[in-house]
Amino acid sequence: MPEFNQDAFAAGLTQLRQRFQIELPQRLALIDAAWKNCHQHTANAELLDELHRLAGAAGSLGFAQISHLTRELEQTLKHELVPIDSYLQQCLQHNTW
Numbered sequence: 787m788p789e790f791n792q793d794a795f796a797a798g799l800t801q802l803r804q805r806f807q808i809e810l811p812q813r814l815a816l817i818d819a820a821w822k823n824c825h826q827h828t829a830n831a832e833l834l835d836e837l838h839r840l841a842g843a844a845g846s847l848g849f850a851q852i853s854h855l856t857r858e859l860e861q862t863l864k865h866e867l868v869p870i871d872s873y874l875q876q877c878l879q880h881n882t883w
Contacts, residue, residue, distance in 0.1 A: 803847050810852075810881050813840055814874050821870050834860060851880040 817840070820833035837860040845853035859873050 799847070803849075806843060806847050806849065807881050810877065814877055818870070818874060834863065837863070849880065852877050855880070 813836070817833065817836045820830065820836055824830050824833060837856050841853050841856035841860060844850075844856060855873060855876055859870065
């Protein structure tokens with residue numbers, strides 16, 4: 787089995803984080819579009835799935851605040867619809883590590 791190369795691992799993780807940052811606006815646009823497709827008082831599966839994936843990816847890559855905000859919104863939307871505009875702006879503001 788090859789020896790673990792910490793430098794290669796760190797470089798790969800940095801690339802993943804950079805890609806996450808670049809793709810975040812697009813992911814938030816998907817969430818916004820799914821939000822606009824929701825019915826009056828029910829979050830659809832597409833919206834909840836996108837939020838769940840974003841929360842997991844953000845947490846795995848060290849974007850703790852984005853992960854926390856997204857999980858919080860996901861849990862809230864499972865019970866009721868709430869405005870998400872401020873959430874989307876907060877995620878963009880926390881797009882650093």
